[in-house]
Amino acid sequence: MPGLEDLYREIILDHxxxxxxxxxxxxxxxxxxxxxxxxxGDEITVFLDVQQVDGVDVVSDVKVSGQGCxxxxxxxxxxxxxxxxxxxxxxxALVRKFKGLMSIEVDDAGAADVDVxxxxxxALQGVVKFPVRIKCATLAWNTLTQxxxx
Amino acid sequence: MTxxxxxxxxxxxxxxxxxxxxxxVYLDSGNTSQKPTQVIEAMNEFxxxxxxxxxxxAYRIAAEATERFEGARSAVARFIxxxxxxxxxxxxxxxxxxxLIATSWGGANLRAGDTVLLTHMEHHAxxxxxxxxxxxxxxxxxxxxxxxxxxxxxxxxxxxLDGVKAFSFTAMSNVLGTITxxxxxxxAARRAGAISIVDACQxxxxxxxxxxxxxxxxxxxxxxxMCGPSxxxxxxxxxxxxDAMPPYIGGxxxxxxxxxxxxxxxxxxxxxxxxxxxxxxxxxxxxxxxYLESIGMHEVRRHEMELTRYALDTLNERYxxxxxxxxxxxxxxxxxxxxxxxxxIHPHDISQVLDERNVCVRAGHHCAKPLMRLLGVNATARxxxxxxxxxSDIDELADALDGASDIFGVL
Numbered sequence: 001m002p003g004l005e006d007l008y009r010e011i012i013l014d015h016x017x018x019x020x021x022x023x024x025x026x027x028x029x030x031x032x033x034x035x036x037x038x039x040x041g042d043e044i045t046v047f048l049d050v051q052q053v054d055g056v057d058v059v060s061d062v063k064v065s066g067q068g069c070x071x072x073x074x075x076x077x078x079x080x081x082x083x084x085x086x087x088x089x090x091x092x093a094l095v096r097k098f099k100g101l102m103s104i105e106v107d108d109a110g111a112a113d114v115d116v117x118x119x120x121x122x123a124l125q126g127v128v129k130f131p132v133r134i135k136c137a138t139l140a141w142n143t144l145t146q147x148x149x150x
Numbered sequence: 151m152t153x154x155x156x157x158x159x160x161x162x163x164x165x166x167x168x169x170x171x172x173x174x175v176y177l178d179s180g181n182t183s184q185k186p187t188q189v190i191e192a193m194n195e196f197x198x199x200x201x202x203x204x205x206x207x208a209y210r211i212a213a214e215a216t217e218r219f220e221g222a223r224s225a226v227a228r229f230i231x232x233x234x235x236x237x238x239x240x241x242x243x244x245x246x247x248x249x250l251i252a253t254s255w256g257g258a259n260l261r262a263g264d265t266v267l268l269t270h271m272e273h274h275a276x277x278x279x280x281x282x283x284x285x286x287x288x289x290x291x292x293x294x295x296x297x298x299x300x301x302x303x304x305x306x307x308x309x310x311l312d313g314v315k316a317f318s319f320t321a322m323s324n325v326l327g328t329i330t331x332x333x334x335x336x337x338a339a340r341r342a343g344a345i346s347i348v349d350a351c352q353x354x355x356x357x358x359x360x361x362x363x364x365x366x367x368x369x370x371x372x373x374x375x376m377c378g379p380s381x382x383x384x385x386x387x388x389x390x391x392x393d394a395m396p397p398y399i400g401g402x403x404x405x406x407x408x409x410x411x412x413x414x415x416x417x418x419x420x421x422x423x424x425x426x427x428x429x430x431x432x433x434x435x436x437x438x439x440x441y442l443e444s445i446g447m448h449e450v451r452r453h454e455m456e457l458t459r460y461a462l463d464t465l466n467e468r469y470x471x472x473x474x475x476x477x478x479x480x481x482x483x484x485x486x487x488x489x490x491x492x493x494x495i496h497p498h499d500i501s502q503v504l505d506e507r508n509v510c511v512r513a514g515h516h517c518a519k520p521l522m523r524l525l526g527v528n529a530t531a532r533x534x535x536x537x538x539x540x541x542s543d544i545d546e547l548a549d550a551l552d553g554a555s556d557i558f559g560v561l
Contacts, residue, residue, distance in 0.1 A: 004506055008499075008557050040498055041515035041528040067528045069498035070558070136498065 006126035016070040021080035023063040031150050035143030042068035046143045057088040071133050076140035078120050102134050153449045159538045161186040175509040175546045180487045180534030182374045192437035193430050222436025229439040231360040232386050239419040243383040244351040245275040247370035252279035254395045262288030267314045269294040271323040274517040276349045300326040300477040311342035321353035325516045326477030327487035336365040356485050358447040378438030382431040392418040399424045450537045454486040457535050461544045468548050486535035495558050497531040507550040
């Protein structure tokens with residue numbers, strides 16, 4: 001049986017205790033989406049500011065609000081750090097890469113995704129050994145996708 | 151009569167299971183209960199020797215299967231002191247039972263503007279079917295509020311019941327453990343001209359149930375929470391009401407006649423049991439109530455009261471202000487369901503850490519989101535006991551909670 005140390009890595013607990021980019025952005029100009037995990041009642045709202053920089057859509061700011069367990073909250077915090085300032089196309093590639101890390105099959109993964117660095121997010125790899133918690137880890141990412149699509 | 155509780159525990163084979171060399175500590179019976187050998191064997195034996203269709207064939211094993219199936223209905227009726235076995239309608243579970251009542255009785259008897267009274271501690275199964283009727287038929291809902299310690303606040307009950315057509319409420323909260331004053335509530339409903347519907351899903355497995363003493367009109371419960379298999383539950387209803395209700399779903403078994411221009415219904419309970427029912431599960435349900443009767447529900451309740459008192463005291467003494475156990479402290483009005491918050495650690499994380507020591511608790515909103523909002527939380531961890539639990543399970547829970555502190559520290 002996988003040990004809890006695989007799940008509760010120090011960097012995860014750090015993001016849980018001190019979440020980055022907590023808060024809200026005024027809507028509009030920001031867009032937002034709400035995500036729910038119907039199994040446990042966790043709720044998350046992702047706020048995105050997308051601006052054109054040199055003709056490219058860029059996530060210029062991101063904020064996350066809501067409540068959840070250590071895995072959903074740390075994943076949201078790491079996600080916010082990873083996508084802030086990135087072009088939307090790169091953010092979408094990161095979403096695909098993260099879902100791959102969570103063993104979720106992604107239909108439209110491009111060859112270019114291979115090079116997307118996950119950085120701190122690699123720490124969430126241990127979640128795969130606890131299948132029930134994959135939904136916790138992906139809640140923020142699915143909500144991010146909703147916000148991008150909105 | 152004294153019960154050998156160690157022998158009772160030994161009746162449940164799964165509790166012999168070890169994971170990573172440690173025993174299983176099953177504290178999630180409010181979710182679903184484990185099954186004793188007596189039930190497992192009754193279902194096996196039936197399938198090996200007597201399985202056949204019911205109500206439709208002339209050969210001997212079909213007659214035998216029908217007799218066993220109806221025997222289970224009689225056993226279930228006896229268990230809740232229903233006046234007649236014909237007043238027991240088998241359903242898939244308690245959720246379907248409540249949907250049957252809301253759809254069939256509600257559809258025939260409620261019109262736009264009519265009011266149904268619920269309470270703030272209901273399970274989604276006793277909320278959503280009424281919301282659906284509000285959407286489709288324009289009925290209105292009212293709610294009985296709660297006191298600070300998680301009991302029904304009945305101070306204003308008569309005013310809340312004024313003009314109400316049905317009062318549907320839980321006999322025991324699946325989150326707070328609160329046991330409600332069912333007979334008083336049924337009486338108040340009757341005086342107001344409302345029918346009473348009792349969600350007894352958490353109550354029946356743990357208490358002596360007497361639907362006639364309650365003075366209720368309907369009660370629902372589920373086999374899987376009371377040592378029986380999943381896939382079968384029951385509505386008990388007063389015959390006069392069941393008889394006047396339209397059928398719920400149509401098909402075989404529920405008809406007296408079918409013509410090109412229409413159909414006539416079979417008598418209750420067949421009227422509400424279209425299609426082949428869960429036959430083996432009914433045999434298991436019957437075996438489960440016979441198992442519980444062999445121990446005695448007074449004894450089961452006494453055992454759980456003692457264990458609940460021990461759990462409340464152990465956890466409160468050990469963790470003081472670090473633990474908040476929701477619901478009343480008085481075990482006279484609470485069952486063995488304990489939802490708690492612990493040191494600001496999220497219930498999902500608590501459950502995960504407890505699982506390291508094979509301690510099984512529920513984490514989540516317990517299908518009671520309105521109550522969660524009232525408590526100001528998204529989720530709780532919930533430990534719930536049954537007749538097969540003992541003090542060692544509570545001690546193991548208390549010890550395992552320390553592990554959560556080791557990982558998360560003081561947040």
